[in-house]
Amino acid sequence: MGNRVTRTDFEWVYTEQPHTERRKQILAKHPEIKELMGPDPQLKWVVSAMVLVQVLMLYVVSDLSWKWVMFWAYGLGGCINHSLTLAIHDISHNAAFGNKMARWNRLFGMFANLPIGVPYSVSFKKYHIDHHRYLGGDGLDVDIPTDFEGWFFCTPARKLVWIILQPLLYTLRPLYVNPKPMTQMEMVNALVQFVFDLVVYSLWGLKPVVFMVAGTILCMGLHPISGHFIAEHYMFLKGHETVSYYGPLNWITFNVGYHMEHHDFPSIPGSKLPLVKKMAPEFYDHLPQHTSWVKVLWDFVFNDNFGPYSRVKRNCKMVKGE
Numbered sequence: 001m002g003n004r005v006t007r008t009d010f011e012w013v014y015t016e017q018p019h020t021e022r023r024k025q026i027l028a029k030h031p032e033i034k035e036l037m038g039p040d041p042q043l044k045w046v047v048s049a050m051v052l053v054q055v056l057m058l059y060v061v062s063d064l065s066w067k068w069v070m071f072w073a074y075g076l077g078g079c080i081n082h083s084l085t086l087a088i089h090d091i092s093h094n095a096a097f098g099n100k101m102a103r104w105n106r107l108f109g110m111f112a113n114l115p116i117g118v119p120y121s122v123s124f125k126k127y128h129i130d131h132h133r134y135l136g137g138d139g140l141d142v143d144i145p146t147d148f149e150g151w152f153f154c155t156p157a158r159k160l161v162w163i164i165l166q167p168l169l170y171t172l173r174p175l176y177v178n179p180k181p182m183t184q185m186e187m188v189n190a191l192v193q194f195v196f197d198l199v200v201y202s203l204w205g206l207k208p209v210v211f212m213v214a215g216t217i218l219c220m221g222l223h224p225i226s227g228h229f230i231a232e233h234y235m236f237l238k239g240h241e242t243v244s245y246y247g248p249l250n251w252i253t254f255n256v257g258y259h260m261e262h263h264d265f266p267s268i269p270g271s272k273l274p275l276v277k278k279m280a281p282e283f284y285d286h287l288p289q290h291t292s293w294v295k296v297l298w299d300f301v302f303n304d305n306f307g308p309y310s311r312v313k314r315n316c317k318m319v320k321g322e
Contacts, residue, residue: 012313015314019135040090043095047087048111050115051111054114058208078217096108117216126183135233136241142173166221231245246289
């Protein structure tokens with residue numbers, strides 16, 4: 001457990017991200033893919049059902065012992081919460097109501113945020129735009145670990161701690177790497193969330209509040225679903241900075257595993273991403289892919305070739321007007 005990773009810096013490249021050019025090539029050969037773009041009419045109903053299930057769970061766990069509260073937080077409630085964060089990811093791309101109703105998407109994102117326990121959706125939207133526009137951009141893409149993370153979390157034991165701390169690191173990293181002023185919508189998101197938490201506490205006590213927050217933290221840390229955080233952009237094979245996963249966990253994660261397809265076409269909702277691969281197989285079938293998020297986590301921790309430094313990084317010029 002003491003071997004250190006072999007990388008001592010990120011994989012610096014001097015090329016543009018590959019997704020822009022591939023998108024042009026795919027659309028030139030398969031213009032019918034444009035028909036997949038636009039909102040997913042089922043998304044708002046699926047998310048609403050998930051939120052209602054979680055509210056029911058809050059009532060149920062209020063009478064359980066603490067050990068069962070934590071058990072169900074990790075085994076079920078946190079899984080739904082993690083899935084809701086990925087629904088918020090889709091909503092951040094206006095997949096619920098379309099680009100012409102952007103404000104409705106932001107408000108619906110706040111609704112999807114409620115069982116998560118902490119305000120998240122609006123801030124995620126603000127930074128996720130940069131992740132697509134400046135993929136791997138130094139000081140711009142806050143999905144990239146910091147130099148301290150790459151230097152310190154360099155042994156199997158430390159990498160395991162790093163995975164457990166993912167929720168905290170994803171929260172704090174933007175404030176260090178690319179801080180932005182708080183917006184009015186973020187304040188609304190926080191107010192709505194804290195009022196909901198207070199109502200839950202007033203009705204059913206502390207256990208449901210802990211159930212929400214603990215489930216979110218646990219299932220965004222060391223959990224099979226969290227393999228997607230590493231599988232998406234960590235360089236398991238040199239030259240490939242985005243990799244897809246086509247396994248069964250896509251069923252409960254809004255197809256976030258189809259990550260190559262998502263970055264090629266961010267305006268296509270997750271429910272339709274499998275169709276992108278089906279309609280343009282010659283662009284995807286030959287690319288490397290992950291078969292298991294659990295294996296991704298295992299390899300990341302125990303393989304000395306991988307660590308937080310296993311990311312492609314580039315210098316990007318900011319778009320004028322930002």
